[in-house]
Amino acid sequence: MKLIFKILTAPVTLVIDLFTLVCIGLISFSTFFLRLASGIVGILGILVLATYSVKNGFILLTIAFLVSPMGIPMIAVWVLGRLQSISCILKEI
Numbered sequence: 001m002k003l004i005f006k007i008l009t010a011p012v013t014l015v016i017d018l019f020t021l022v023c024i025g026l027i028s029f030s031t032f033f034l035r036l037a038s039g040i041v042g043i044l045g046i047l048v049l050a051t052y053s054v055k056n057g058f059i060l061l062t063i064a065f066l067v068s069p070m071g072i073p074m075i076a077v078w079v080l081g082r083l084q085s086i087s088c089i090l091k092e093i
Helices: 002-051 054-067 072-092
Strands: none
Touching: 002 054, 002 072
């Protein structure tokens, strides 16, 4: 019974592993561009905060944080970690 379940879940684990591999590559590649964009928007946010409008400066700083490697890309890494743990659970069964 255990062998039959492993045979049935093998394609699922293969698809999950390949998907996470591709996504990790995309995240690693895009980190440079996101860090660059975050830096530019962060500097612009500080300048707007100091000279023009406090509200718009905070909006730009929030966008800079979300685009930074600690924002939305970290959420993607967390989701990929959960997918890999699901794959490991399926492999152990």
